[in-house]
Amino acid sequence: MHTQNCPKCGTAKTKLAPRSGVTDRLLGTLTIYPFRCQLCTHRFTTFLGKLKTNPRRNYERVPVQYSAQVRPVHDPTRRIVVEGTMVNLSLRGCRIRTSQRLPMGCHVMLELQSGEYDLPIMIDEAIVRARFTDGVGLRFSSFLRSEESRLRRILDLRLPDHAI
Numbered sequence: 001m002h003t004q005n006c007p008k009c010g011t012a013k014t015k016l017a018p019r020s021g022v023t024d025r026l027l028g029t030l031t032i033y034p035f036r037c038q039l040c041t042h043r044f045t046t047f048l049g050k051l052k053t054n055p056r057r058n059y060e061r062v063p064v065q066y067s068a069q070v071r072p073v074h075d076p077t078r079r080i081v082v083e084g085t086m087v088n089l090s091l092r093g094c095r096i097r098t099s100q101r102l103p104m105g106c107h108v109m110l111e112l113q114s115g116e117y118d119l120p121i122m123i124d125e126a127i128v129r130a131r132f133t134d135g136v137g138l139r140f141s142s143f144l145r146s147e148e149s150r151l152r153r154i155l156d157l158r159l160p161d162h163a164i
């Protein structure tokens with residue numbers, strides 16, 4: 001099995017990235033495709049020698065089952081807490097299943113209780129990017145480096161090594 005390792009951090013947790021712009025299209029005709037490292041976010045191109053479809057996502061979401069608490073950043077009462085279950089996760093976003101409502105574009109803080117760590121993981125800021133009948137999709141916009149490295153460790157354990 002051949003995998004494409006990240007030239008920056010060395011992991012095999014990489015995936016084909018969406019192509020954008022003229023350069024990517026030209027390189028694509030030569031089967032030189034962009035990849036995105038799922039653990040350090042580095043983007044690089046590599047020659048594959050075979051045609052690949054253009055993927056939609058930069059980051060693959062891994063399935064998880066973590067209890068999560070979401071709080072709007074701009075809440076003067078500081079009392080709004082949306083309880084839910086995180087059902088998937090990447091380095092840049094997640095999906096939360098909840099019966100409570102959050103508006104599109106709302107800036108939130110996120111706290112999740114993972115199985116891997118005793119202390120909850122805190123995400124300073126995320127944005128509601130999608131709404132579903134059973135929850136919301138969040139994109140992470142800001143978190144502490146220590147928290148990012150804990151997320152990275154969870155993903156390292158759960159992401160597949162991508163065969164090309």
Ligand SMILES: [Zn+2]
Pocket residue numbers: 006007008009010011037038039040041042
């Ligand atoms: Zn990397």
